[in-house]
Amino acid sequence: MNEKELAIAARIKEMLSENLRIPAEELDYEIPLFGDGIGLDSVDSLEIIACIDSEYGVAMTGVAKENFYNITSLTKYVVENM
Amino acid sequence: MSDINARCVVTGLGMINAIGKNVEECWENALKGTPGIDKTRSVNSDDCYAHLGAEVKDSDIEMNDKVDRVSMLCLQASKEALNDAGISNANVDAARFGVIMGSCVGGVVSIENYIEKGEKTEDINKMTIASIANHVANMAGAKGVVTNIGNACAASTMSVAYACELIRAGVGDVFIAGGADAFASVPFAGFTALHALSENPCSPFNHSNGITLGEGAGAIIVESYEHAIKRGAKIYCDVLSAGISSDAHHITAPRPDGIGQMYAIRRALDKSGVDKKDLDYINAHGTGTAKNDEAEFLSIHTIFDDANDHLSVSSTKAMVGHCLGAAGAIEAVYAIRALTDNKVPPTIGYTDEDLEALKEKAGKIDFMPNAMKEKEMNYVMSNSFAFGGSNASIIFAKNEGKMSETENNEDIYITGMGIVSPIGNGIENYIEKVKNGETIASNNLSSELGKEDFDKYDIKLAFYRKLDKLSTMQVVSGIEAINNAGFTFNDENAEDFGMIIGTGDGPLTTVYEFQDHISKEGTQNGSAFNFPNTVYNAAGGYLSIKTGMRGYNVTITNGSQSGLSSICYAANEIRQDRTKAMLASGTDENSAVMNKLYTQLGFVKDAKSDIYGNGNSMNLSDGSVTIALESASQAASHSAKKYAKVAGYAQTHEGVEYGTVAGSDEGLANAIKEACADAGITVDKIDAVFGFGNGVNEVDTLEKNVYSKVFGKEIAVINVKDYVGEARAAAATLSAAHAALTLAGELGDSQDAYFIAGGNVRKDKVDTKNFEYIIATSYGVGGSYSAVVLQK
Incomplete structure (x- = not known):
């Protein structure tokens, strides 16, 4: 990741930790957020969408699931759609 | 006298919603299919994707600035119902007259006012659900069981069911049962965030693309048949049985397989003695979300398709919106009027195209698109399904039913407990701390839960991170109680295990922070x-x-005493054979928000306070305590340890201004006398009281005076708030748990106690070795009391 991407990934991690009560130490940029990883669900994804919209103005409603796979994929989507 | 199949009848109705200010208006407009949905007037929806609501016209409400909007609505419907029933002080025994109200968001409008309009002290006592039933009881002069049910959108179906259970338990003749909710920003914002609001008027069983929120209240006078006949009351119909269950699936979404809903519907049918071929109409939950409508379609089709050729189903939410905690009561009133008038209200909003699509989905069931119809009816059902996976289904009958409820007259025992408290978690820890005489150190106490607790009970991060502190404490104390009692259940018998949760302030911290x-x-x-x-x-x-527990699951809320009334309620469920074993909990949370509110009310001061010490402040605290209850044979079936027998219990109300207790002495005195009578003993058999004094003079003085008068001799009072502080409902349940540990000999031969006589107090050790009976008492502001007698 470049500097800009690193900054976005760090901010997304912070939001996940603050808004979804995931301990920061459980989160790295590669760990799968849904399913067997952190175990997020559809309500959590609404929160992620709301956070990314308000922070970066990027709308992710209805966006394909793979973009939510981990912090890296979320970062990539944000960078490409800012 | 208890009679499990006693006739309960409806003798009065009251209702207010977006399409009317009384039952007649609401009913006529529903039959005509009048929509009550418009752009919201009370919530700022400018930047939201949806803007609709079904709000009551302000001109339709009797305004009262002393109470929250939710209580205004509830009072108005309750007055209408009382007048309709012709109930007055002259024809009802106040002690056998109760109020059970349901609500989802309670006084949340007052939380918004508090935050946005200068943090006024007068708004604080309007915030919780607890005040609603108190206001109604005071208006009506009811002095029997007074409480609220907080099971979100199923709350007021449960309140009607509980009122009937209490009549059949023989503890009351007449109840005002129902519920209310006011249109407010918190649910509007919450359902917006969940993308669960529809942009167009909700379209249940049709477009199913979301809900439209509504507001209102419904009130039903439920009365024993004998009482109604004796006073020459007009009778609308009989209330038969209800089914109550828990999905054990997801906190917001219903189980897609409909198992929980179907259990509730089938249980209501079975115990009401109604064959499914004979049911004439269901007022469905029918919210208009895809998930609800799919699950409810599945449940109704699965149960009735091959058995019933004339069933009508409609959702009046298409006209009045989703009134949340009021929905069950409003829809029960609609179902009762449908039954007695032989007219089925429609579900509006179908186009010609929709009607074609409906034909395929409906099968033989008439989903009542657009127009009412007349048909002769004998049995109707009302369904309510809620957040938390909470399901309730109730049946009304035109004539006397063939109820087939059964009773369990065995003794009931406390066989397990779980404790989360500021002095540590777990029973062993609590016993050790009490034996060591460790008392609390500050006026602001908080329970701590961490990885150690979660690992101990195999609670994973993906689960516990979702929970606020109130829920986290409840889950941990609940699992400890299940383990301690040795409850084992699986897919086959999960409906035989249930729970009653008592809470004074509920999730007030979370609601406040959400609103903020x-x-x-x-x-x-x-x-x-x-x-x-x-x-x-x-x-x-x-x-x-x-845990996978799928049985009876109700949350009650009326002050600290909710943590003892949960035991009364749970024991009644076992007595009435609805469940094999029950958990009864008391849970309340301390937080910066709670501390701020209690401080502003003047109850928390800088220094640590003294109980029964003529001071005027409490040591605000929190926690969760759960006890496991089961009948003798159920306990024997798995060789459960019996801590103590639940020998008797009672709940009373002596109405005083909400937020105070002074002047409600008779309520506590009656609770003690009635609980002893229920246990078959006289008050002089009581060896000790587990009291509720918290350092606030008004509370302590009332307690001292009542004990002095009722017992007429020096009585030993043990107070768990010396150990855990004013943990409100958690302290109330802990009183019973601590009393049970005492009777089981787990706490040694003597304990610190207050000896009360003639209004005076002295401290000394009390010898507990030969204790046979202990009574635990608790209070709620506004004058509600519970008492539970435990026997060695």
């Missing part, structure tokens, strides 16, 4: 993550999800 956030960031920015925890039954919902 949207007050600052806008209605469009509510948190989807936090919203599910704003409902009072989230804690019990999470406990059922974690």
